[in-house]
Amino acid sequence: MAELSFVEREMSGWGRLAPRTAAVARPQSAAELDTWIGRDNRPYLAVGARRSYGDTCANDGGPILDLTALNRFQGFDRRTGVLTADAGVLLGDLMQVMVPKGWFPATTPGTRQVTLGGAVANDVHGKNHGKAGAFGTHVLAIELLRSDTGRRWISADSEPELFAATIGGLGLTGIICSVTLQLVPIASAYLHNETLPFANLGAFFDLSRSSEAFEHTVAWIDCTARGPALGKGVFHRADWAADGRLEPHRGAPKSLPLPIPDGLLNPLTLKAFNTLYDGLQRAKPRRSTEHYAQVFHPLDGLDGWNRFYGKAGFYQYQCVTPEGSETAVRELLAVISQSGEGSFLAVLKAFGARPSPGLLSFPMAGYTLALDFRNRGAETLRLLERLDQIVSVAGGRLYPAKDARMSRVMFEAGYPRLDEFRRFRDPLCQSDFAKRMML
Amino acid sequence: MTKVIVLGALSAVAEQTARLYAAEGAELMLVGRDRARLDAVAADLKVRGAVRAEVETMDLAAEAGEARFQGLIQALGGVDHVILAYGVLGGAEVEADLGAARALLDVDFTSAAIWALAAANQLERQKGGALVAIGSVAGDRGRQSNYVYGAAKAGLAVLMQGLAHRLSRSGARAVVVKPGFIDTPMTAHIAKGGPLWARPEAIAAIVRRAADKGGPIVYAPGFWRLILLIIRTVPSPVMHKTQL
Numbered sequence: 001m002a003e004l005s006f007v008e009r010e011m012s013g014w015g016r017l018a019p020r021t022a023a024v025a026r027p028q029s030a031a032e033l034d035t036w037i038g039r040d041n042r043p044y045l046a047v048g049a050r051r052s053y054g055d056t057c058a059n060d061g062g063p064i065l066d067l068t069a070l071n072r073f074q075g076f077d078r079r080t081g082v083l084t085a086d087a088g089v090l091l092g093d094l095m096q097v098m099v100p101k102g103w104f105p106a107t108t109p110g111t112r113q114v115t116l117g118g119a120v121a122n123d124v125h126g127k128n129h130g131k132a133g134a135f136g137t138h139v140l141a142i143e144l145l146r147s148d149t150g151r152r153w154i155s156a157d158s159e160p161e162l163f164a165a166t167i168g169g170l171g172l173t174g175i176i177c178s179v180t181l182q183l184v185p186i187a188s189a190y191l192h193n194e195t196l197p198f199a200n201l202g203a204f205f206d207l208s209r210s211s212e213a214f215e216h217t218v219a220w221i222d223c224t225a226r227g228p229a230l231g232k233g234v235f236h237r238a239d240w241a242a243d244g245r246l247e248p249h250r251g252a253p254k255s256l257p258l259p260i261p262d263g264l265l266n267p268l269t270l271k272a273f274n275t276l277y278d279g280l281q282r283a284k285p286r287r288s289t290e291h292y293a294q295v296f297h298p299l300d301g302l303d304g305w306n307r308f309y310g311k312a313g314f315y316q317y318q319c320v321t322p323e324g325s326e327t328a329v330r331e332l333l334a335v336i337s338q339s340g341e342g343s344f345l346a347v348l349k350a351f352g353a354r355p356s357p358g359l360l361s362f363p364m365a366g367y368t369l370a371l372d373f374r375n376r377g378a379e380t381l382r383l384l385e386r387l388d389q390i391v392s393v394a395g396g397r398l399y400p401a402k403d404a405r406m407s408r409v410m411f412e413a414g415y416p417r418l419d420e421f422r423r424f425r426d427p428l429c430q431s432d433f434a435k436r437m438m439l
Numbered sequence: 440m441t442k443v444i445v446l447g448a449l450s451a452v453a454e455q456t457a458r459l460y461a462a463e464g465a466e467l468m469l470v471g472r473d474r475a476r477l478d479a480v481a482a483d484l485k486v487r488g489a490v491r492a493e494v495e496t497m498d499l500a501a502e503a504g505e506a507r508f509q510g511l512i513q514a515l516g517g518v519d520h521v522i523l524a525y526g527v528l529g530g531a532e533v534e535a536d537l538g539a540a541r542a543l544l545d546v547d548f549t550s551a552a553i554w555a556l557a558a559a560n561q562l563e564r565q566k567g568g569a570l571v572a573i574g575s576v577a578g579d580r581g582r583q584s585n586y587v588y589g590a591a592k593a594g595l596a597v598l599m600q601g602l603a604h605r606l607s608r609s610g611a612r613a614v615v616v617k618p619g620f621i622d623t624p625m626t627a628h629i630a631k632g633g634p635l636w637a638r639p640e641a642i643a644a645i646v647r648r649a650a651d652k653g654g655p656i657v658y659a660p661g662f663w664r665l666i667l668l669i670i671r672t673v674p675s676p677v678m679h680k681t682q683l
Contacts, residue, residue: 028624029476069624072483083486097462097487 016313043430048115054404055432087117123168130352136167146174147428165424168358201231223342318370321396328394343372447525455643503553547591562611603655614654
């Protein structure tokens with residue numbers, strides 16, 4: 001029987017903030033992964049595509065189990081759309097196989113380069129949160145490998161508490177080996193999309209409310225706009241087409257040429273980019289029919305875009321503030337635009353009321369704002385702390401998958417079910433995020 | 440639909456090649472040693488579109504032969520493509536242990552040659568189909584670091600070249616695909632990175648294409664043809680000063 005074999009590799013989260021050398025094993029079979037049990041008493045972390053930005057996918061010093069080679073489908077019922085697959089299957093791979101059959105994940109995050117296991121462990125969400133809820137809402141069962149109880153299938157019926165802890169549980173309740181997922185039927189790989197420019201934040205809130213009939217909604221905000229134009233941007237709303245064109249996305253993404261000069265992004269280039277983008281999108285509302293890859297995964301066409309921010313890496317900040325927190329969103333954008341530090345890609349969208357299934361799920365009804373900040377050391381951290389204060393006062397929280405720096409107090413305040421969660425920790429699963437939060 | 444026998448179906452390149460066939464709706468016979476892993480691969484290929492995915496557990500190095508090959512064809516109900524993809528990587532350690540050297544040659548050359556001959560006999564009789572074997576650029580010049588492995592792959596390449604010649608009159612084809620560095624479990628212990636390393640998916644696409652056209656010798660990716668042309672022409676006194 002094959003044993004786990006470890007090699008030293010340098011790894012960091014998607015934000016490239018703190019590269020660390022870690023011993024990594026990439027098991028090729030379920031049996032090889034099972035040799036983890038009883039191997040030693042070190043704290044392991046299972047990882048997928050490592051698209052989390054900070055340290056939820058890092059385990060400094062401790063060993064890492066890379067599950068991306070366990071990427072096989074196990075079974076699919078084309079009448080019901082129920083799919084079972086290894087946790088290492090990429091959502092992109094899933095779409096390539098399932099779209100021609102007329103099925104799609106009920107919701108998809110902004111990149112399809114994430115694994116099924118990662119999508120569950122972070123209870124990811126998409127542009128249709130109002131209709132579909134978070135990813136975990138559609139998970140029927142999980143095969144979990146725990147250091148204390150071994151490998152077994154769990155569901156909301158069989159072990160509701162452990163199941164709820166595992167969805168959004170950051171891989172800390174055991175190793176997610178397989179997932180059974182309810183897909184949704186689609187009649188096309190394309191969506192009817194409306195692009196609506198709006199003048200300021202007030203107009204965004206109006207559009208957001210009047211667009212509730214659309215399945216997918218999201219806005220891009222120009223972070224450089226101030227004063228009466230604060231929060232101006234472009235609103236996208238889309239529904240699946242029904243034209244029968246079940247064509248999956250194609251081809252490998254383009255690579256960025258290397259090396260990319262440090263400091264490519266500064267307030268000037270930022271302004272230039274936003275102005276350009278604004279120009280492209282401006283004028284009148286526009287209707288178009290676009291492929292899901294364009295609508296859902298605009299950055300997947302550019303492999304390694306995270307290198308854009310140079311050697312020092314970057315922070316992504318994603319918060320949610322509850323319903324009725326329009327003032328908080330305004331304050332956040334005001335601080336960001338004043339700082340001149342925000343990225344060109346600020347995403348603002350409404351979360352719906354569907355409760356998330358996980359004890360540590362991020363989404364809640366309200367507004368979620370996400371954007372990148374180039375790492376400029378203490379200055380950046382101070383700015384993010386100012387944003388934290390606004391989020392805290394509003395009763396909101398931050399998304400662990402994006403985080404590399406929030407305080408323990410902030411985390412504990414944002415996730416009231418933390419104590420329940422702690423009971424389901426696997427004693428031999430660990431991450432730098434968990435250590436930092438003393439989870 | 441295309442009927443494909445994959446000898447060594449658990450190798451990374453073979454599995455990725457099988458996925459390409461599955462997406463076309465092929466019928467596959469997967470041969471390897473580990474039943475549980477073969478079953479997992481078969482289930483995966485069926486979801487991906489394979490009309491059939493049968494498995495046969497076998498020690499390919501020990502059981503090579505005409506009868507065994509005919510058994511596989513019978514189970515599949517015919518054959519169009521044969522992918523010969525199993526093998527072991529060996530370095531200088533086989534110099535100290537000649538038993539290990541013999542074992543490596545048995546796996547990578549002797550048994551592979553027998554399977555290739557059995558497949559060629561069938562394809563010649565049916566006047567169609569393709570045999571694709573995975574070779575290696577290591578077979579293009581003997582180097583101190585892995586010349587026993589290289590010799591086995593060199594022998595296999597010459598055998599495939601000869602089969603391509605023989606089959607050319609029949610309508611069947613034989614191709615040897617020679618990959619360079621591939622990021623697979625077989626090379627997990629080697630530090631990777633840089634443009635010379637290819638992903639198994641990329642090699643698989645070349646293998647799949649080779650079953651339809653090209654050959655008889657295909658480098659994967661193609662730039663290795665040029666690199667090996669240069670390496671073959673390096674004079675021995677120069678070569679002997681290197682650690683390659």
